[in-house]
Amino acid sequence: MIVELKDKKTLEDIAKFENEIFGVTAFSLKQLEEMSEIERYKFIELYEDEKMVGYVILLDSIDVWEIMKIAVDKEQRKKGYGDKLLNYIFNFVQMPIMLEVRENNIPAIKFYRKNGFEKIGVRKNYYHDTNEAAHIMIKEF
Template sequence: MHIDVTVEKMNESHLDDVAKIENACFAHPWSRKDLEAQLNIDTSHFIVASLNGRAVGYMGLQIFSGEGYVTNVAVLPEYRRRGIAETLIAAQMKNDMRFITLEVRKSNAAAIALYEKSGFENVGIRPKFYTDPTEDAVIMTKYFEEQL
C-alpha cells in the first residue's frame, strides 16, 4: 500500500528526525552534526519524506560535474514497503545528472529490487565494502544519457 508523503529539501527542522532514521537503519549511522553539515554544501542534495510533519524517510545525494552519488536512502522500518523510498528516488532523478550510482549490501534483496525497478543496473561488486557484518557491495548505476 502506497502512502502519500510530502517530499522537500532537508532543512534544520528535519535534523532530529533524520538522525533518528539513521540510527534505526544503519550499523554506522551519520551523526546529527554530519547531517547538519550537509545543509551548507553546494553539492549535497538531501531530501526528506514527511508524514504529518514528521520525517519518515530521507535520501542523500551528492552531485559533482553531473555525476550523482547516493549517500543514503533510508525509511523508518514501520513505514517500509509503502512506496516512500521509490518516491524519494524518483524525486532525486529530476536533478540534472548524466548518471546516478550507489552501493547496496549484496544481501539486501529488497533494496536491490527497488533500485532495479527504478532503472538502476548492477555494474559491479566492491568486495568487503561493508562492515558489521563484513559484506560485498553491489554497485548499481542508472545512466541518463547514452554512454560512448
C-alpha cells in the same frame, strides 16, 4: 510532501532515522551537520501528515550523483515512499545516479532494479562491520 533540508531539527530527525535503520554505518548528527554546510550535498525529505517518513542524502560528484543514503521509516515501508523519493530525484537529475548496496540486502537490490538501476561492479569487503561486499549500481539518463 517532499522538501529539501529545512532546518537543524530536520537533521536531528535524520540522525534518529540513521541510528534506527543503519546502526554502525549511520551518519552521526555531527557528520550530517557538516555535510549540510557543503553545497554539493542535497538532503531531500518526504513527509506524510507532517511527519518525516523518509529521506535521501545525495552528493553531486561532478559527473554523477551519488545516493549516500536513502531510508524509509520501518513502519512505513511497502507504501511507495521509496519510489516517490527516487522519482523526485529522477525529475531534476540529468546525469547518472550511483549507489552502493550490501550484497545481502536483497530487498534493496530488487527495489533499485525495479527503479532502473543496473549493477556495474562489486567492492569486496566494503562494509567494515560485516565485511560484506557492496554492489555498485547506476541509473543512466
